[in-house]
Amino acid sequence: MEDMQQVYTQAVAAHESGEVAEAIELYGKILAQFPDADVVLYNQGLALFDSERYAEAVAVFTRAVEVRQDDADTWYNLGLALKQEQQYSEAVDAYKQALALQPEDRDVLFNLANCCRENGDREEAAVYYARLLKLEPDHISALNNFAYLCHLRHDNAQAEQLYLRLLELQPDHPGTRHMLAALTGKFTDTPENAYVRDLFDQYSDSFEQSLMGKLEYRVPELLFDLVRRTQVAQEKNLKQPEQLSEQPYAHCLDLGCGTGLAGKLFSPYCQQLSGVDLSGKMLAHAAEKGVYDRIVVDDVVHFLCEDEQQYDLLVAADMLIYLADLEPLLRAAFQRTAPGGLFVFSTEHGEKNQWQVRQTGRFAHQYEYVVEVAQRHGWQLVTSEEADLRREEDAWIRGDLFVLTRKGVS
Template sequence: MSQAKTFDPNLAKLHAIEADIAAGKLQQAATSLNALNAATPADPRIYLAAAMLARAANNPKQEIASLQHAVAISPSWPPGHLELAKVYSRLARHDDAVATANRAVELVPKDLTVLEVAVAVAHAAGDTLTGRRHLQAAFALKPTDTRITKALGICLIALGDYRDAEAHWRNALVQDPDDWFVLGWLGACLIGLDRKEEAVEVLQRAIALSPGNPTLTFYLAVARGETPLTQPREMTQDLFDGYANRFDKHLVGELKYRVPKRVAEMIRDGSSGLHTSVLDLGCGTGLLGVYLGPISGAFVGVDVSAKMLEKAVPHGVYTELRQADLLDELRRISPESFEYIAANDVFIYVGDLSEIIPAAFHVLRHGGAMIFSCETADSAEGALVLRSSKRYAHSRESIEILCRDAGFSSCSFEMIDLRFDGGDVPIAGFIAVAHKA
């Protein structure tokens, strides 16, 4: 992908400029770049270096402009498109990122480096179909690459293409029959195909190779028709780390997610001029903070995903953000520290609340309230059920009992459609408000 020349007078100068940028000598780098650009304005590499300088100066607008110029003067040069796609993705301009990465692939369809970036960009955008296309192209070029093989298999399962996924994982198993990772994903695939007896056998083999693995144990319970009490932390953390860059747009825009806004209204209605303190469990990217705004007391957000917390920082409303397991954090906090505890669409990934609700009770001040949402389990499903979406649903009766046993004086419910899966399928749920007298 580099421009091969018998003699390249700019190469050494560009390396020197990059070294200056790395050393923080930004003004010196800028002076050298201006001189180089005046002498050879048609060299697109100058604008890649200019983009590097802009990023070091924390100037994303100029970074994009420099890369756009590189693409404009050399539209058939793949690195310009590739670097621009990376920047678009980093800045959450996902549609632009995918389109730009696709253009790079069109220019060099058999370049694994380009395909790898295109896959990463598609993944960040939540564009699984595009990701599959690029992964299939990469797999065709290098079918023995285990990273590509595993990524494609996971992608197929994410799309619900279980039949192709099964064939893919079984082929991967031929290469290494004792790969617990491959066996685990094959087991998950067989669960998706409702061939649970086969899944049990495969997952037992996987656990024998990776004893105590919490994710394998979780899927084995599902294959046996059991309801695991909770999801492993690793599963939740991986899910939301990968979701961070597109979380707000996807959840609020596409899924019409309304819970944080409603919970913010409840806190505002119950507080005098927002003179209160809030613990936001599973705060994610900080949507509750966006809707509630600054408050006079402590506003602490807790989440297992560091990448989600990074997105919450710019809102500037949280007094502290902590990466931690929710139950562990509740146990660390001093008793009677907060007037409100919120947990918006968090317990659908937690499952068993028999320890979290009592722990939250101790953290609440007298007169405070715990406000949280759950998907509604109907009478046929029981108190707690793990649905095929890998989300838990709770019955109102079970929540009321847990709150009463923990010491809450009352527990009221507001029925609400939590979100719309697929854009138009409402997911029934409720917001529970448990008061501490």
């Protein structure tokens, strides 16, 4: 029989040197003989978490808290693993157990507040953000998250106070001036790239679940259906006019592609598919879908200006809502589109001005403004429709869908 103390020493050494797979195996040898060894369970849970084997980490940490219920760190790490599995309700319970043991732990409070928010309990999230900020008034991330939470709850006075405090501490904090302007209804321009990138990096892991579940997001499907019907109308001699012809597009560019929801729909009809987005973390999820031939981390307008490819289909699903003035995008997109190519995109519907910033920080665009700017830069409107884009506060967000074409010769 092996000396288990020696095995444990080897396991810890492997873990500390980054040989995580070996550490997991060695911890397992010990647990096969001593299944209630709480320290070994804890360490194996950490190693599994480091290996992104989150479901297994949940199982091991669950066993560890059964063995020893008075260890706050184990409850906390169980919460982290559950959060990675998007089991937010269970994560909240684990963090509460940790908080009962360590009532002033800043990390526990912050993660608990975040999970309450993700779980849809904004009131409870507000309680824990407030507790954390009482202990640590200058906690930047808590100020930012709590400000936006108050913003969403229409507690405008507190949201404004928190935004202003955040700007005192960090005058160049990405997006804070933009969100403050959105809150107060003051004019604001397109936000800095850092704000959009950080926003989507933060929500990349839960992005699809939130959109498709809670918000009933349908923009990619709506755009795909509109393109399908546009092509059917153009191809008079199709044997099956209800279907797209096989791979009718030589090269499609998915602008602001995110996790690849639109790309997944359009890829079967494109010989090549490229995607560009500011958020590297969103693109990591897009890459997992295996539908893109090329993925680029970049600002879309900068990419369009620097790229040398020509595309016969450009898609922008829910991307223009992060832009104020659309002229730079429509001008650059025209240069990258082959004659006869299409640009299909969505906007949130605005009733006044050329564009307006909503309290959410997203932009709405007036229909006439979009058409006028498009035509000024050489586009011809093929078709457009109004549609329900997603749910927000138990109501549908109305939007406009556009299909533009580039006429003329190159």
